[in-house]
Amino acid sequence: MVIELKNLEKVYKGENSPAVHAVNNVTLHIPSNQIFGIIGKSGAGKSTLVRLISLLEKPDSGEIWYDGSRVDNLDSKQLIARRRRLGMIFQNFNLFSSRTAEQNIAYPLEISGTPKAEIKKRTAELLELVGLSDRANSPISKLSGGQKQRIAIARALANNPDILFCDEATSALDPQTTHQILNLIREIQQRMNLTVVMITHQMEVVRDVCSQVAVIHEGRVVEQGSVEDIFIRPKTAVTKDFLLRISDSQEEENGFVRWSRDGGQYELHFIGDKTDSTTLSQLAKKFNLDFNVRAGGIQSIQGKKVGKMLVDFIGESSEIEKAIDYLRKNGVEVEKNGSNT
Known part of the structure; x- marks a missing residue:
């Protein structure tokens, strides 16, 4: 109907x-x-x-x-x-x-x-x-x-x-x-x-x-x-x-764990088979920057695995921009300070 x-x-x-x-x-x-x-x-x-x-x-x-x-x-x-x-x-x-x-x-x-x-x-x-x-x-x-x-x-x-x-x-x-x-x-x-x-x-x-x-x-x-x-x-x-508003306890029940209350300037989303990829490892090798993972986990949305990770990128802004562009081209959603990047 x-x-x-x-x-x-x-x-x-x-x-x-x-x-x-x-x-x-x-x-x-x-x-x-x-x-x-x-x-x-x-x-x-x-x-x-x-x-x-x-x-x-x-x-x-x-x-x-x-x-x-x-x-x-x-x-x-x-x-x-x-x-x-x-x-x-x-x-x-x-x-x-x-x-x-x-x-x-x-x-x-x-x-x-x-x-x-x-x-x-x-x-x-x-x-x-x-x-x-x-x-x-x-x-x-x-x-x-x-x-x-x-x-x-x-x-x-x-x-x-x-x-x-x-x-x-x-x-x-x-x-x-x-x-x-x-x-x-x-x-x-x-x-x-x-x-x-x-x-x-x-x-x-x-x-x-x-x-x-x-x-x-x-x-x-x-x-x-x-x-x-x-x-x-x-x-x-x-x-x-x-x-x-989804509480921390509910997130932890669904596989999302936060081990640091600080930072987390960027939010990354890995969809489907991207949750099993080595994208971040490749990122560290390709670009002159460091990253600090503040929280992460995998949950199921409509039967599809969706990984979420909160990270800080440390390095020159030009390198960070290149890294974000690399992530996007490899199927990773990136969000910064509440606006899509």
């Missing part, structure tokens, strides 16, 4: 406060059968944007298209029918505490008039899909955070949606559970050929599960592209700030 957003606008007008331009002229292409990330800080407009895309609110102007059909102008009956083919996962799970796990999954099927026998079969399938077949009759209060989110995922899939929206779906979970839930969403996306829209403020979530990403700031899309490009060649200060 391809999603097209064309010049979306949404303004909230307060009686005693200034108007908030939550979504400001957003045009976006979300490809079919991928996990697409929308990342932004608190107040950036990403939650409002997802409410518009998922038809929970109408835009003040602009258009929303699903697979070539406009959907923001549907009448009430058509809108209800279209919403039933959308799945939503939320940060706080939004489960009914008065219902068991199985009954929570059954709820959207009940309100759509599905026969009881079919509901029983479908809930059993979904419980197995999320790995909780033995928890069908468990009260929600007896489930862990990760189990609650698995039930929420199963409920979101009950009506066989063609689009799945995840609004900060892992923000309330610990790192290990987050990793498990992201793996589950990725497996479900591949199995069901879903278009998944992942809304988050966590850059590590984008790195681990998304194929493409849009960065939202003050209601606008300030940058978009493949996850690999965004991580290796960020263009805006907003995106670079997100990358800096």
Whole structure:
């Protein structure tokens, strides 16, 4: 399911406060059968944007298209029918505490008039899909955070949606559970050929599960592209700030180790087979300069190895320039003081 957003606008007008331009002229292409990330800080407009895309609110102007059909102008009956083919996962799970796990999954099927026998079969399938077949009759209060989110995922899939929206779906979970839930969403996306829209403020979530990403700031899309490009060649200060927010402990867990807090004037990125190359060794032989490695490591982005290294080059500026040119010609990305070199 391809999603097209064309010049979306949404303004909230307060009686005693200034108007908030939550979504400001957003045009976006979300490809079919991928996990697409929308990342932004608190107040950036990403939650409002997802409410518009998922038809929970109408835009003040602009258009929303699903697979070539406009959907923001549907009448009430058509809108209800279209919403039933959308799945939503939320940060706080939004489960009914008065219902068991199985009954929570059954709820959207009940309100759509599905026969009881079919509901029983479908809930059993979904419980197995999320790995909780033995928890069908468990009260929600007896489930862990990760189990609650698995039930929420199963409920979101009950009506066989063609689009799945995840609004900060892992923000309330610990790192290990987050990793498990992201793996589950990725497996479900591949199995069901879903278009998944992942809304988050966590850059590590984008790195681990998304194929493409849009960065939202003050209601606008300030940058978009493949996850690999965004991580290796960020263009805006907003995106670079997100990358800096990945904590040292998370970086170390993903193979990045910093053994010096000083220096690191240049950031080098080695992509794919370049992570196994002897480029730096050759660099030292070819040019009259020294280099000091401050940090380094290799992580996986979309299944591709990406090495990152922080270094200082010591020598004449002309030699450093030649060395940087050599690195670039040999497929190594070089960044200095926040600007691409």
